[in-house]
């Protein structure tokens with residue numbers, strides 16, 4: 490096992506990794522920008538190295554600086570958290586080349602899944618159901634018309650280099666396809682320096698359901714069930730729950746088997762998430778994330794596993810200590826992402842937290858690096874806390890989340906707590922009857938009606 494791990498991240502996820510390390514008796518090295526001198530992850534780590542000025546590209550995204558920090562502190566492995574360098578294949582290669590261990594999948598798997606066309610072709614070849622569409626990239630407008638005629642309108646044009654919803658265009662009919670192709674490829678070129686696009690049948694009201702997997706370097710892969718992440722705004726998830734209110738145990742088993750069988754074939758190891766759209770009882774692969782995800786705690790709540798601990802164990806070459814039949818799902822869990830934002834406009838609200846009191850009690854977990862007096866710099870993601878609850882039933886979860894939100898005090902800045910409170914009062918949510926389009930409509934109505 491590693492003796493010392495460098496954590497190449499900040500905020501709540503840096504703390505999350507630190508906690509797992511300390512519980513495993515592993516020493517930690519924090520890296521930080523000058524904006525984070527007073528940050529909790531810096532205070533709690535055994536050692537800390539300042540790697541640059543505030544902007545991410547000059548600090549947390551500076552590959553050479555992060556690797557140098559690992560070398561001078563004699564860290565043996567780097568945990569990238571999520572965001573920043575977590576899905577950067579070049580960084581994973583560099584870590585390896587310096588004789589260090591990247592706590593994540595192989596650079597090859599990161600690379601394949603980072604290219605959305607390759608990812609989809611790979612998924613299809615491995616027997617994972619995909620959205621009907623073009624076989625790979627679509628080269629020009631004429632081909633776009635042909636593909637659209639084959640799969641039928643409406644179609645969605647997506648950027649190969651995209652992901653997270655950037656660079657997508659819908660064409661509802663033949664009159665829109667040429668313009669949509671042009672706009673999508675020029676937007677992709679501008680945003681990613683790569684204008685390549687591909688096409689899919691557009692699904693009108695799917696849910697977003699993702700399967701958590703964990704693999705070791707000995708060919709074992711297990712799935713840890715699904716998370717329903719359909720509540721998103723501008724491709725930012727705000728609330729997640731598991732199990733999905735839309736699935737039954739047989740559906741979970743079936744899709745879980747498909748995913749684990751596929752990933753065993755390519756020797757996938759470490760944590761990963763296979764994302765699907767789910768509509769009319771059918772799953773359609775859209776992307777695979779080759780990192781630990783923000784919403785991993787809800788899976789931990791219902792499986793009793795520590796995903797970061799497992800990531801570290803398998804990265805060190807150990808076998809998973811359990812098999813699929815040992816994985817049991819206990820009750821329900823939900824997560825509210827609390828952002829330092831205006832809950833109506835979602836405008837960032839950086840500043841100083843003047844007063845802070847986190848909720849507690851039975852089956853409540855708060856993953857946050859905040860404290861009274863902590864400063865939220867304007868340079869980074871606005872996620873400041875994840876409020877996670879568990880319950881025997883979905884209704885128990887909703888009641889517990891409401892009472893935990895009611896207890897939470899965060900003074901000095903605006904947060905999205907009022908939005909979560911309003912969402913949890915909606916009948917659609919209580920019934921578990923929402924899709925990926927519900928939240929944007931709700932927020933618009935909530936703001937317009939003045940109740941927000």
Ligand code: MV4
Nearest residue numbers: 620645653654689690691692697721775776925
């Ligand atoms: C889609 C889709 C409808 N049809 N693909 C958005 C982000 C990227 N991961 C894939 N996305 C979508 N792909 C087809 N063929 C709708 C979306 C989508 C979406 C997906 C998941 C969660 C929220 C979303 C919000 C808008 C659009």
